[in-house]
Amino acid sequence: MASIKVGQIVGRTSYNCDILFRVKSIDGDIAELSGEDMRLCADAPLSDLVAIKDKDRERLAKKQREKEESCYQLFRQDRKLIRERNEYDVTSGYAKKNSYFEVPGKVLHMDGDSLYLKKCTQVYDRLGVPVYGVHLSEKEMPLRVASLIEMVRPDILVITGHDSYSKLKGSEQDMKAYRNSQHFVDTVKEARKIVPFMDHLVIFAGACQSNFQSLLKAGANFASSPERVNIHALDPVYVVSKVSLTPFMDRVGVWDILKTSMTGKKGLGGVETNGTLRRGMPHYSEEDFNS
Structure with a gap:
């Protein structure tokens, strides 16, 4: 019991x-x-916790990295198909290729966990999605979201962190039974006061076991968790990256989101939503733009 310390990796x-x-x-x-x-x-009593040995942690971490890489490759394959279709659309199918540029939707990612935020921004960078990340405690989010939207002017908003549901505290409909769902709901409501339309600001909200129905009613496009299961730290990234990299004239179906997620339909859901990527011609370099 005395050996458990803050910062350690443990299991119950x-x-x-x-x-x-x-x-x-x-x-x-x-x-x-x-x-x-x-x-x-x-929360757990110290007597229920055991420190995970480095070799066991590395073994589990390697397995997790393989799963994450598999999800990343699946997303890349899906992205390649979209790019090929975009190129055909822009050139109207002509053999002569015309150069064009793409402007993906910008993401404002609010996260209650600084380590998760760092991990998420690394994946956004790999995928080519512009992101502005902010670490805030879940209870601060409703107070800060309006000013952040005004400053960043995002196309997509992520509201996430940690959550949990306890049957001992109430039914699935009782917000008091959730650790942070109420904070997420309040943040969505505040965001919708600034940008009320779902295709003008796409919102993902929630974490593990969050109140899915309440988040959608508050105005989220996508949320967790329909069956009150755990979601992976990177699930919000793959959900909103799909939207960011899909042309705004195309709709993103819920199945399109779920098939490249880590968790699937038990942990994630939402409503069909327009993409936020915009294409333009002719292609320019940053030097041309700044000259």
Whole structure:
């Protein structure tokens, strides 16, 4: 019990160490935990925790990296097909190729976990999606979202962090049974006061086990978690990157989103939404633009 320290990677013995957690804080004999790869937060007695050995952690991390890379490659394949279709559309099918440029939708990503935010921005960069990332506690988000939207002027807003649902605290409809869903809902509502139309600002909201229905009612295009399951840290990235890289004249179906996600339909859902990428001609370089 005394060996557990803040910052350590641990597992819960009562759950057969099915999820790896970071110890965020310790109060008496209770530790506050946040998922290492899942956007889940939890409290656990120190007596239920066991430190994960480095070799076991590396083995599990390698397996997780392989899963993430597989998802990335699937997304890239899907993106390649879209680009080929875009090129055909822009050139009207003529054999002569005309140069054009693309402007992907800009993402404002608000995250309650700084380590997750860093991991997400790295993937955005790999995918070629412009992003402005902000680390805020979930309870701060409703207070800051309006000013951030005014400053960043995003096409897409991500509201995420950690969450959890407890049956002991109420039914799935009871907001008091969730750790942070109410903060996410309030943030969506504040964002919709600034940009009320769903295709003018695309919103993803939620984390592990979040109140999916309430987030959609508040105005989110996409949310977690329909079956109150855990979602992966990178799920919000793949959801909104699909929107960012799809032309605004095309619709993004919910299945298009789910097939390149880490979690699938149990953890993610939403409504069909227009893409936010815009194409232009002729192609220019940054030097031409700045001259």
